[in-house]
Amino acid sequence: MEISTWKADFEIEREEKDRFFAEHGQSPILSEDRLRFRGLAYYPPDPAYRFELELHEHQEKETLTMEMSHGSARKFLRWGEFRFNIGDEECTLQAYKGASEEERLFVPFRDVTSGTETYGAGRYLDLDSDRDRTPEGKWILDLNKAYNPWCAYSEAYTCPFVLSENWLKVSVRAGEKTYPPHNHKK
Numbered sequence: 001m002e003i004s005t006w007k008a009d010f011e012i013e014r015e016e017k018d019r020f021f022a023e024h025g026q027s028p029i030l031s032e033d034r035l036r037f038r039g040l041a042y043y044p045p046d047p048a049y050r051f052e053l054e055l056h057e058h059q060e061k062e063t064l065t066m067e068m069s070h071g072s073a074r075k076f077l078r079w080g081e082f083r084f085n086i087g088d089e090e091c092t093l094q095a096y097k098g099a100s101e102e103e104r105l106f107v108p109f110r111d112v113t114s115g116t117e118t119y120g121a122g123r124y125l126d127l128d129s130d131r132d133r134t135p136e137g138k139w140i141l142d143l144n145k146a147y148n149p150w151c152a153y154s155e156a157y158t159c160p161f162v163l164s165e166n167w168l169k170v171s172v173r174a175g176e177k178t179y180p181p182h183n184h185k186k
Contacts, residue, residue, distance in 0.1 A: 028153035041177035049143035049174035066160035103129040111172040122162035146175025
């Protein structure tokens with residue numbers, strides 16, 4: 001895919017998400033805040049944060065417990081890992097599944113920007129087998145699609161906390177920034 005097409009697709013996706021957050025009845029933005037809502041804050045799309053990778057699937061699919069934001073917990077299977085570099089830093093992110101028959105991978109992470117430029121509890125990626133695979137079978141790990149969990153917008157939602165094995169020691173200046181940015185306040 002050409003860079004210009006890739007960037008244009010991002011802009012369309014982001015506009016659609018902003019419209020959903022501003023107008024839809026199931027938006028995580030509190031109804032009293034929607035009149036002031038002018039869109040989420042994002043880093044500009046950067047192809048340096050888009051990777052086509054093999055998933056190094058774990059032979060033993062260990063069941064892990066992720067603590068949730070309201071004190072509960074949820075079980076996940078540690079399915080495999082992605083290995084890549086950001087700058088000179090070697091990075092590894094674990095990919096999880098809620099159940100072995102799922103086709104979707106859940107990749108939560110924190111990075112150096114967490115708590116300052118981005119949501120403190122971390123951001124997520126959801127990789128769908130149909131949408132996020134190349135014809136050669138590699139996964140497209142695009143950190144530009146990193147999004148905040150809905151608990152970043154409202155305490156009505158419960159979200160899993162990122163396990164320390166997915167805390168990156170680099171800055172990922174891609175995807176969604178923290179909410180609310182300064183221009184969302186009155």
